Amino acid sequence: MNICLCYLADPGYQQSIGQELGVSQATISRTVDRVVNSIVAQSNEWIKFPTTNHELMKAKQIWRSTYKFPTAIGEIDCTHIGILKPWG
Numbered sequence: 001m002n003i004c005l006c007y008l009a010d011p012g013y014q015q016s017i018g019q020e021l022g023v024s025q026a027t028i029s030r031t032v033d034r035v036v037n038s039i040v041a042q043s044n045e046w047i048k049f050p051t052t053n054h055e056l057m058k059a060k061q062i063w064r065s066t067y068k069f070p071t072a073i074g075e076i077d078c079t080h081i082g083i084l085k086p087w088g
Helices: 002-009 014-021 025-046 053-067
Strands: none
Touching: 002 014, 002 025, 014 025
């Protein structure tokens, strides 16, 4: 999982990610493929989208009023990470 998360966080060259993690490029490729395919296979159980216009508008309203994201309709993992303003 760590291999896949590292690749998805920064999809640079698989070879350089492999060198950083101490595995081959082929291992990176196989691991990413297996993890992503597993997620896709389970996506209908875990990933839900609004199915009607009413549900879509309700989701947008919640995100607009609660979190000040006017066009958002959902989140991934419900994790919020504080981002510091760049210097300068």
